[in-house]
Amino acid sequence: MKTNDRQLTELMKEVDSGAAQLPDFQRGWVWDDGRIRALILSVIHNFPVGAAMFLEYGNESIHFKHKPIEGSPANPDKEPDELILDGQ
Numbered sequence: 788m789k790t791n792d793r794q795l796t797e798l799m800k801e802v803d804s805g806a807a808q809l810p811d812f813q814r815g816w817v818w819d820d821g822r823i824r825a826l827i828l829s830v831i832h833n834f835p836v837g838a839a840m841f842l843e844y845g846n847e848s849i850h851f852k853h854k855p856i857e858g859s860p861a862n863p864d865k866e867p868d869e870l871i872l873d874g875q
Contacts, residue, residue, distance in 0.1 A: 795830060798839075803860055804865075805855055806869070807856075807868065807871055808854060809870060810854075810872065812851070840871075841871055842869060842872055851870060
């Protein structure tokens with residue numbers, strides 16, 4: 788396990804390109820608009836918002852299928868570099 792401090796803008800680019808996707812067992816979007824607004828405000832104000840967990844994709848011990856994040860323009864057939872394990 789390692790920490791990887793990356794910019795949110797970089798993560799969003801990876802989501803758009805399909806380099807970062809979700810495992811197929813991940814449930815759909817469940818947050819309401821109020822919670823989304825609160826998260827965006829926290830990010831804007833540089834408040835801590837928690838950690839995200841990622842799993843490198845592409846080694847033979849990983850048997851999860853993948854899917855793009857809802858709303859992403861990523862091609863569903865593109866194999867990701869990593870999976871986001873803690874939700875959308």
